[in-house]
Amino acid sequence: MAAAAAAEERDGALSLAEFHATRAGVRGLVDSGITTVPPLFLAPPPGYYTPSSTTASSLATIPTVDLSLPRAATVALVRAAARSHGFFHVTNHGVPPSTVSSAVSAIHAFHDHPSSTTTRTACYSLASVGGVSYATIPIQYSPQFPTPSPVLPWRDTLVVRFGSGDAPPDLARLPADCRDALQEYHRALVGIGREIAGLLSEALGVGEERLEREMKVDGSLMVCHYYPPCPEPEKVVGSREHTDPSLFTVLAQDHVGGLQVWQEEEDGGGGEWVDVAPVAGALLVNIGDVLKVVSNDEYKSVEHRVVLKSSEEARVTIALFFNPAKRDASDLFGPLEELVTTERPARYRCFSMLEFMRSRRESGHGKSIVDSFKIVAD
């Protein structure tokens, strides 16, 4: 009887294939007037995968780095923030506020204007075509969770690969309404990314150019997330808990909030999810797994996730991932030799980006996999 009821419920529910076939994303579901969350999006109760509920009890104290300070002061702030929190806000970064707000507004408009529905449906594709994909990307779990739940995040994502070096961007597939604003934003962010890479390098004590020389820092992967308003926000996942695989990531966000970071207790005995409050005009930088390794654990790559905060307002964020451009099998990365001493031996073995991304895919794109490259026990 119970099995029959379960089967009936399953048949009545939207399957993943049916959901993708609508080509309308989560925004389309919301437009269809749903008042409850479909099973594909239902997160298990707190404690099933993670030790904590979606509601954070406190606000994270994210350090701020003011780029208009004298260089030595900025470097000191970057060093302290990258070591203690792995996240920092950057202010006085020189990117015009209108460049950031136009890009964020373009993503809002792409989803919110009734007239954009046809464009979104036409773009909908999990696979990248001409450097662009747009879809609700299923959550990738590791094989150790045989019945992953939820299957889908409450989120529609536009991914743009801008091309790097001499490869010209092929952006014909980019929605026309977003094209100029996103290109302009990307141009500005590549500049600020170069500056941040220099600061992070200098803050390791290896000179401003070292990271660039070692790996060529590339900021061509842009990921624009749209988190629609949700009728039952506490039941869904915006972005599952993860660390970024990048060297570092620069995030622009609107005022809604929903990003949380995992803050470990001082004694290492546990931790809690804490909210990251958006700071108007600031860009948020976080260290990724590759830089954690290259820094020989001087810098932290911190776990973060997104919860839904509103049943009224949609949230938009734009993440630009800065990665090593050197991605051949023969390009190996490990702790920089200047950071390896007798007192502080290399904590990781070397690996190529291909090997790193393969491990990450196999482990389900979530938790940091850098431990599998570790050669020194904590």
Ligand SMILES: O=C(O)CCC(=O)C(=O)O
């Ligand atoms: O949307 C956000 O606030 C964070 C997104 C994120 O963590 C990511 O894309 O890696």
Ligand SMILES: [Fe+2]
């Ligand atoms: Fe992230």
